[in-house]
Amino acid sequence: MTMAQAVTTTPRWLLESQVGLCSCGRNGLRRKTGFVEKTITGSTGLVRTVLRSDDIAASSGLMQSIDERIKLISIVLMLVAVSFVRHASLLLAAYAVTLVFAHLSQIPLRFFVKRVWLFIPIFTGIVVLPATLNVITDGRIVVPLGTVFGHRLGITSQGLQAAALIVSRVALSISLVVLLTLTTAWSRLLSALRSLFVPRIFIVILGMAYRYIFQLLDVTDEMYVARKARTVKADRASASGRRFVAATAGSLFGKSNELAQEVHQAMVARCWRGNARTLASRRISMRDVLWFGGCVFVALVVLVIDRSLGG
């Protein structure tokens, strides 16, 4: 049993995909999932991610012990530094450092890497792929691909560098944000937003919005599961499907409004006068100061190396 599993408070079976949610048809043949299954899978995936994040944030790793305000400011500082870096090699080296921090913060590496790289090939990779061609990014052709309508077509060195730069920067930026959010409880992260001059009322709104996501997600799930339960054949008809989605969204709005009214009454009953309060922050320790100093140092070193590499 790994260290990460030892501190898990959510039952393991709840964090794994169930066979029942497999989109296999009869005869075990794989078929395209419909919108109903996709939404149900999406919502269970969301709950699973949140449960796992909560477990990791509650464990005792390196980053969990840092004050949330210091952690938030230092991660934003790193994000800014990363956005100024002009060399993919440096970004990849910095990515390796985030893996070390993830390990020290008891984040399962497989989960951490999967969470970042699962989406990057789909969204960023495909988007920047055409940019490697000389028709988009002009430059020295390194991989000729023949001629099209009399024009030379090929992958340019500049295009490859640009693609590598953007993919590595996106990966590193997401990793930094994931490091922050996986090691900080949501309520603590919200109170830390005060240090970035976010108004208190907005923090209360964020906290409430997050809290009711799960209640309304449950309501949505019930509607979709009911639809799935009474559908024998795969739901392919897009027009009736759209009508169902619109009706579900409309009905969800009604339930959300009822909930808002009830919550308001409950708040007024507890003397709510519009004054927002957030969690009191802890006292900043020596460890936090050291962490912040280290982050500033690393950010400066990265920027100095980047400038010395030229380009």
Add this chain to the structure above:
Amino acid sequence: MHIPDGYLSPQTCAALYVAATPFWLAAGRRVRKVVTSRYVPLVSIGATYCFLIMMFNVPVPDGTTAHAVGGVLIACMLGPWAAVIAVSTALLIQALLFGDGGVLAFGANSFNMAIVMPLTGYAVYRAVAGNSSLVSRRRAIAAGIGGYVGLNLSALFAAVEFGLQPGLFHRADGTPLYSPFYISQTIPTMMISHLLIAGVVEFALTAGVVAYLQRANLPLMRINHPGFGADTGDREVPHRVGWKRPAMVLSVMALATPLGLLAPGSAFGEAAPNDLNLAKYHLDAVPDGLRHYAGFFHNALFDGYGFKNDAHPAIGYVVSAAAGSALIALAFMLWIGLRRVARRRKSQRVRHMAEVLA
């Protein structure tokens, strides 16, 4: 359309944070003014709703699915300013919790999807819906068109933001540092996909939800449309008397006053005591009281409706008429203004009392 960190330069991100801030502040102030203490739960749960709407898979004809943003839908339900805060909150939760959309790019994402989309989409909705009934088909289609236009404008802004990067930020050898596509490439790519697919999905969801609420839960539509009747959904006739028609009639009458100059003779009862034809009234002398009070008001601004010595009686008449009308209008406006201030103070007092009692 959630832009991750890394696609936009830090300078662009900072500029879009600065651009979005006044809208956030204005939205906060306006929403709080309208719904007072209900503001926090209403906007919070609006944000939750927006977050969930973005998770809904909407089936499209080729068998796949797409997501809608729902910014204009929330603007139609809760008002455009509440939508600005609700969509921004949903985007921040997505960025922090799921890494969907960047943290540095949050300003850009909010500007595109939480500001441009609901504000422009709602304006289109109001323009197309006009004064139509709350249950009319036109209103549902107007909401759909608002969603379509709002999403496409939002995509256009994102395309411009992407397209500006390679020209502004590149290495000496031409390697783009951020998004590598030029504006001539980003606009067609983004716009074709949004005009043909994403915009249609947004139209279908926005119009579909409004149509559903029209037939299933009309009171919900009335949250943001308070001036519509409870039974028919038609716009109610305002109780207060309109000021435009009387003002028009009065203006025509005022413009027609110089016609009096063309009339022969003098106005009845306006002659000075010395000019009176005493025989006509069977009198021997001017009564003492009339003689005493005739010269009572000598300090008028336009004594005798004319300039000194009646050099230009017609001009004097017109000028004094205009000045008199203007003075009366000013006094009237002052009275209305004072009444409005008094009424507002009273309602504030009542609201305060209600809150204290609650």
